[in-house]
Structure formats: structure tokens, C-alpha cells
């Protein structure tokens with residue numbers, strides 16, 4: 001896959017990955033004395049399957065995507081980190097991000113000593129395609145897009161994203177952490193069409209497994225193979241693999257909770273827009289809303305005094321006086337509405 005290979009860190013192309021004796025063994029074994037494990041069974045005494053085969057089989061069914069197009073990480077934060085490491089040469093390469101957006105892109109770039117170029121979204125929180133393309137240089141290895149975007153909650157215009165997939169010469173990562181809360185179509189179906197596309201999703205949001213730490217990347221088999229080469233061999237632990245497999249069977253609860261979160265989002269928007277201290281609520285296709293307050297810092301502090309923690313985004317580009325409020329349980333949502341009513 002030439003289009004992707006030319007973007008990979010040259011030293012990693014020749015990396016010989018770690019391999020365990022169990023990777024080499026293809027038959028059926030009964031005695032495992034190869035990995036210096038403790039032999040006494042307590043359910044977690046063995047190393048996990050490094051390629052998480054059972055779990056990927058299940059994800060493959062849910063997402064209608066082949067197993068060799070799926071990569072799993074310890075949360076999507078680990079997936080994002082590995083993508084940066086795979087493509088970007090520290091001290092030389094850069095990422096393009098479009099603020100306001102998810103804060104970890106910048107942090108991960110800094111940790112990996114990768115430069116950041118920021119091309120802010122326009123006043124409608126949409127991409128400025130021409131500016132992104134203008135800022136591209138041959139060290140701009142990755143463009144990070146987030147749709148629905150955090151912290152605003154809106155979906156990026158599809159025609160802009162497609163234009164970038166067709167014209168941006170580097171890797172395009174589309175972070176779909178909140179995809180289950182929108183009716184917009186995922187870009188997952190396009191991974192075979194665009195070799196430079198990597199779609200990220202997570203089980204931390206609609207699936208309700210943030211504590212497990214399980215994130216996904218979907219891309220062509222070549223890119224997924226390269227990520228497998230550089231990941232820590234046992235990055236998804238036994239308990240996570242087992243618990244996720246069990247939770248993924250329960251699609252009924254997943255659908256029920258997702259529907260409730262979406263209807264509660266509407267209730268929050270309807271009720272909060274009546275309050276005089278709130279000037280605007282941005283359109284959201286995620287499980288949170290971004291609300292512009294008269295004075296965000298003041299409202300944030302008062303909410304904290306009442307024991308309610310929201311996210312203060314007032315210092316983010318384009319988000320002056322904005323607080324991000326996650327949709328909670330119906331009881332929690334009533335509580336935040338009532339508390340804000342008393343502050344109005």
C-alpha cells in the first residue's frame with residue numbers, strides 16, 4: 001500500500017515487532033510453559049490474546065467490517081497515540097488540528113515531540129477546507145477531524161470531509177467517539193475507498209464502558225497491520241476483553257440507554273434555553289451540549305458549590321463563556337436544570 005507506506009516513520013517500516021512463542025504456534029497446545037506466567041489458574045494468570053480475536057469477531061459483526069480492518073487500543077487515547085507514533089518523526093513532523101476540538105490531540109503531539117498546526121473551525125464550527133490545504137506541508141503527516149466534534153457536539157459537513165479525504169496528502173483521522181448519538185452516517189464504510197482514512201471509535205460513550213478502556217481504529221488491512229506491529233503486545237487486558245465481549249451481547253441495553261440519552265439531550269436543550277443566564281445552546285449530535293452563559297466562570301464556580309461538575313470551555317477557541325454539560329440520568333438532568341434556574 002504505497003499511499004500509506006510513504007507516510008510511515010521510516011525507522012518503523014523496518015521494525016521487527018515483538019513476537020511471543022504463542023504467535024509462532026498454530027496447533028492446539030495443552031502445556032504453556034513459554035511465557036514465565038504463574039501456572040496456577042485464577043482467571044487472570046495468563047497473558048491475554050494479543051490480537052483480541054474473539055472480541056474482534058464480535059466487533060466485526062456489529063460494525064460489518066472485516067476483522068483485519070479493526071485495531072483495538074487501551075481507550076481510543078492509546079489508539080490516537082499509536083497513530084501519531086506510527087507516522088510522525090519526533091522533532092520534525094506535525095499534526096493539523098481544527099480547534100475547538102478534543103484536547104488530547106495537542107497533548108499527545110506534545111508528548112511525542114510533534115509540532116501542531118491549528119486551523120480553527122469557522123464561526124459555525126465547520127471546517128475551512130482551503131485554509132487546511134494551504135497550511136499543509138510535507139511534514140504535515142496527519143489531519144485530525146472530530147465528528148460529532150467535542151466540545152461543540154456538531155457534525156462536520158460531509159462534503160468538506162470528503163473533499164479533504166480526496167485532497168489532503170497525509171493521513172486523515174476521523175474521530176467518531178460520539179457517532180452513536182447521531183443519525184449521520186459513519187465514515188467507516190469508506191476505509192477501503194480512501195487509503196489515508198483512519199476512523200476512530202470508542203466503547204466509552206454510548207456503550208457505557210469508559211472504565212474498561214477500549215477504543216477502536218478502522219482502516220485498511222495494511223495500516224491496521226502496521227499499528228499491530230508497534231502496539232504494546234498485551235495492550236488489552238484479559239478482564240477488559242471478557243467484560244467487553246459480555247457487554248457487546250447486550251445490544252438491548254445499549255439501544256435503550258442511547259435512546260434515553262438522546263431524548264434527555266432534547267429535554268436539557270429545551271429547558272436550559274428558557275434560562276436568562278444562558279445566551280445560546282449549540283446544536284449537538286453528541287451526549288453533551290455546549291451552552292454559552294452570561295458569565296461562564298461565575299456559573300461554573302456556583303455549580304461546583306452545589307456539587308455539580310461541568311466542563312468549563314471558556315478558554316477554548318470560539319467557546320468564550322461556554323460550559324459543556326454531559327447528559328446525565330433523568331434525575332441528574334432535573335437537578336442541573338433546577339440549580340441553574342436558581343442562579344438565573
Ligand SMILES: Cc1ncc(COP(=O)(O)O)c(C=O)c1O
Pocket residue numbers: 074075076077078102146150175177178201202203204210213214215
Ligand atoms: C473526541 C474524543 N475522542 C476520544 C476520546 C477518548 O476516549 P477513550 O475513552 O476511548 O480514550 C474522547 C473522550 O472524551 C473524546 O471526546
